[in-house]
Amino acid sequence: MMGVHGFKLHLFFGVLVAVIIAVAFGNSSPQLIRDRIRETDNPFMQSLLDMLENPVETARFFVSQVTLFSLIVWPLIIYCSIRIMRVMFEPLHVERKAGDMGYIMDDGRSKMEIANEMMRRRRPGNLPPVYPNGWFSVGRSMDLKKGDIWYKSMLGLELAVYRGEDGEARILHAYCPHMGANIAVGGRVKGNCLECPFHGWSFEGKTGEVQSIPYASKIPSNAKTKHYKCLELNGIIHLWYHAEGEEPSWYPPDVKDIQAGKMKYHGKTDHVVNAHIEEIPENGADLNHLTHLHEPILFTGRDLRHTTGGLGQYMSHLWEGEWHQDKDISHIGVLNLKTKIAVLGVTLPAIEINAKAEQVGPGLVYLHIFLPIFGEALLIQTVTPLEPLLQEVQHTVFAVPGMPRILAKFALWAESVQFERDLMVWNHKTYEAKPMLTKEDHLVGKHRRWYSQFYSENSPRFQFKKKDGLDW
Ligand code: FES
Ligand SMILES: [Fe+2]
Known part of the structure; x- marks a missing residue:
């Protein structure tokens, strides 16, 4: 349309x-x-x-x-x-909704029935807390125009996200403190405030203060609603979450070339993953899955039952990598990666791609892909817990000037195919609190220790209520 x-x-x-x-x-x-x-x-x-x-x-x-x-x-x-x-010439746009991808649907059941059954059957295990502390994406800047309002449920919070007339995004608690209406549903942006659809109270999103009550002679002195720290950077609207309500101790990187419009936008992909949040970043330190799950050539697709057959027998990706915590910045983990392609076991020397993935806090990854001749494509991955075991994962690709759009799109498409292979595993796996690791798996343990810095005493834990179900 x-x-x-x-x-x-x-x-x-x-x-x-x-x-x-x-x-x-x-x-x-x-x-x-x-x-x-x-x-x-x-x-x-x-x-x-x-x-x-x-x-x-x-x-x-x-x-x-x-x-x-x-x-x-x-x-x-x-x-x-x-x-x-x-x-x-058009940007790539892939949108997979919950249940769309990563399930086997050979028995006539709907995608949703299978996805819901997997959630119910899941053995939650001894899970880490479900909502770590940090900056999380609420959505992309390009999707929230002036006057737009989103109702967003994430991290156990109910949010009303809107963009005021001054162009700034703001985040309020969705339920009106007056009588509980959801201000994101039927509310409207007036100036820089969000007006509740029920009785017309108007809230300023940066402070949560009530600016006007259409029928009241005086605004009560305690009239205020909860607002959240909002940071718009690199085309993403971020929210700061902390279980103890602490102020941010770090900020996402400011990529000046994106902010200045020098790095151009070339596409986006959206996925929903049925897993604990930690499973997704942990994948970066789990180097031994690269040489198995991600080895068959891209063109064999994302269904793990078929990737190793056909072309996958003759063409493969070769991976070399190492993961470490950044020397100076404790909330950053770094994965350096080198990939090549082999045909019938012979490595093609001309096709070698280097990449550096910076895991910034619990839910942001900046993946720098260095393409020969054309330079850097930057893939930003955001992971946002919608529910304890349901993650919204968005990828957005930017590239340096001069890189043909088709190449940046290919990088994003390749990432999405490999991501969807992981997705099939994540959707069905359980979190192993005590995995049976070999010496060669030691980076997984190291990553878990690194990631534990994002949990604190009051970080929410998963409550498994079988009776209530977990249906989407
Ligand atoms: S419930 Fe929002 S103004 Fe009354
Ligand atoms: Fe993976």
């Missing part, structure tokens, strides 16, 4: 063409226009005019030219051209 911006663009060009015609022909009558065209001696314009003046002849001519071949070939050429243009 054409978005509002697409419509505005079409309107703009429509008006432009109308203005050009008006300037060219002024107040001319149709006859005068035809005379002027005749005077131009332009053969193309002359034949166009002939066609317009003899519509029946023109129609006959076109019908005589139509053949079965042209009826098939021309639409096909036009369709393929549009597809190629879209692949080359």
Whole structure:
């Protein structure tokens, strides 16, 4: 569907063409226009005019030219051209909803039935707390326009996220302190405030203060609602979460080239993962799964039952990596990665890609991919706990100027295929509090110790209530 911006663009060009015609022909009558065209001696314009003046002849001519071949070939050429243009020039957008991906659906049950059953059957094990302390993504900046409001449920919080007229995003507690209406549902942005749909109380999102009550002579002195620390950076709206209510002890990196618009946006992918949050970043330190799960060549897809067959027997990804905590910044973990491709066991020397993944706190990853010749593509991964065992994972790709969009899109697509292989494992696994590790798995233990810094005494723990179910 054409978005509002697409419509505005079409309107703009429509008006432009109308203005050009008006300037060219002024107040001319149709006859005068035809005379002027005749005077131009332009053969193309002359034949166009002939066609317009003899519509029946023109129609006959076109019908005589139509053949079965042209009826098939021309639409096909036009369709393929549009597809190629879209692949080359449009940003990639993949959206997988809860239950869409990572389940086996051979027995006639719906995706949702299977996903819900997996959640119910899950043996929660001795889980770490479910909501670590840190900055989490609420969503992408580009998706929240001025005056937009989101109702978002995450980290056990009910949130109303909105963008005021001054262009700044704000986050309030969704339930109105007056009589409990959800201000994100039917509320509206007025200036920089969010107005409750029930009785019209108006709240300023940066302070939580009540700015106006339409029917009250005086605003009660304690009239206030809860607001959350909001930081918009690198195209992401972040929220600070801390179980003890402490102020932020660190901030996400400020990528100046994204902020300044030098690194260009090329696409995004959205997934929902049915697992504990820690499983996702832990994957980065689990180097031994790379050389198994991620070894078959990308083109064999994401269904683990089929990746090792077909092309997967002849072509593979080779991985080398190491993970460590950043020397100076304790909330950052670093994975350095090198990947190559092998055909029939022979490594292709020309295709070698280096990457550096910075795990920033519990729910943000900055994956720098260095492509030969063209430079850096930056993939930002955000992991947001929607529920104790349900994570929203978003990837957004930016690239340096000069990198063809098709390459940045390919990097994102490749990441999404590999991510969806992990997804199939995560959706069905249990969290092993005491994994049976070998010497070569020692980085998993190291990562767990590193990640434990994001839990504190009051970090919420998972309560498994079988009776209540966990259906989406
Ligand atoms: S419930 Fe929000 S104004 Fe009354
Ligand atoms: Fe993985």
